[in-house]
Amino acid sequence: MVSSSTPEKSPLTPPIRNIFRFKTGSRRPYRSISPYDFDGALPGVVSPPPKAPRKVPRSPFKVLDAPALQDDFYLNLVDWSSHNVLAVGLGNCVYLWNACSSKVTKLCDLxxxxxxxxxxxxxxxxxxxVGTNNGKVEIWDALRCRKIRTTxxxxxxxxxxxxxSxxxxxxxxxxxxxxxxxxxxEDVVSKLTGHKSEVCGLKWAYDDRxxxxxxxxxxxxxxxxxxxxxxxKFxxxxxxxxxxxxxxxxxGLLASGGGTSDRCIRFWNTTTNSHLSCMDTGKSGGFLTHL
Structure with a gap:
C-alpha cells in the first residue's frame, strides 16, 4: 500500500505526492432534495412547512490534483465506492484515495x-x-491490491x-x-448489439432488472x-x-443526459415506455451522475 507520505516513484507516472493534493475549506451541511413534489395531502394530515431552497456552494471543499487525467468526454475515469474510496484512472495507472484517511494507493500499472x-x-x-484502451477488462481486489481476472x-x-449484483x-x-x-x-457470458457507434454510458437499475x-x-x-x-429504444x-x-x-424511472450540442436531461418511464419531461441545462448535460 502506498500512502501520500511515502510516495512510490515510477518513471511512467508522476510522483504520488503530486496526486490528490487537496485543500480544506468550509463545508456546508448537505440536504437532499427531490425533483418530484406531491400536490395535496392526505385528509387529516398537516403538510410540513416548505423547505428553504438548498444553497449550493460555489467553491469546492476539497480539490484533488490529478495529473495525467485524460480530457476525453467518452471515458469514465472516476468512480466512488460504497466504502468511501475514490478510484481514478491516470494515464496507464489506477490510484485509490481513501476519503476517510486521505491515504493514496497505487493499485495497478498497465x-x-x-x-x-x-x-x-x-x-x-x-x-x-478497469477498462483498458486495448479492449481488456481487469478485475481487481482493491483491498488486497491483487488482480483477480483479466477478460x-x-x-x-x-x-x-x-x-x-x-x-x-x-x-x-x-x-x-x-x-x-x-x-x-468463460470471459463473456453474453454479447449485446444494437448501438451504431461507441457505447459510452452504462447503468444497471437498482433491482438488477x-x-x-x-x-x-x-x-x-x-x-x-x-x-x-x-x-x-429512445x-x-x-x-x-x-x-x-x-x-x-x-x-422504472430513468434519467439521461446528452452532450454539449444537446444540453438536456430527460426523464423516462421504462414501465410505460414514455418520455416524462425534459430539462435544458443551458450547458452540457453529459456529466449527470445521480438523481
Missing part, C-alpha cells in the same frame, strides 16, 4: 502499451473493474462499465456490450436481464448519451 479508459466499483465489496472480447477501448457489463468503442460473470469460467446504455449514436437503449436486443437526444442513472426510489 504498462507503456496500454492505458486506463474506465473504472467501476462493484455495488458492494472491494472489487474494482477479453472487445476489439477496441472499453470506456464504460456497470455492475449488477451478479454481472459486470462493459461498453466499448467496438459498439458492443459484453456481459461478464466473474463466477463463470434492466440495463440502460447510451451511445455516441445519440441513442438510449434499455435491456432486460435476458434480452439480446434492446427492449426499449432517440430524443441530439448528442452522445453518456450520463445515465436510475431512481433508487421509483421502479
Amino acid at each position: 504498462g507503456a502499451d496500454d492505458s486506463v479508459c474506465s473504472v467501476g466499483w462493484a455495488q458492494r465489496g472491494t472489487h474494482l473493474a 477479453e472480447g472487445h476489439g477496441l477501448r472499453v470506456g464504460a462499465l456497470a455492475w449488477s 451478479l454481472l459486470l457489463s462493459s461498453g466499448s468503442r467496438d459498439k458492443t456490450i459484453l456481459q461478464h460473470d466473474i463466477r463463470a469460467q 434492466e440495463l440502460a446504455s447510451g451511445g455516441n449514436d445519440n441513442r438510449l437503449f434499455v435491456w432486460n436481464q435476458h434480452s439480446m436486443q434492446p427492449v426499449l 432517440s430524443a437526444h441530439t448528442a452522445a448519451v453518456k450520463a445515465i442513472d436510475w431512481s433508487p426510489h421509483m421502479h
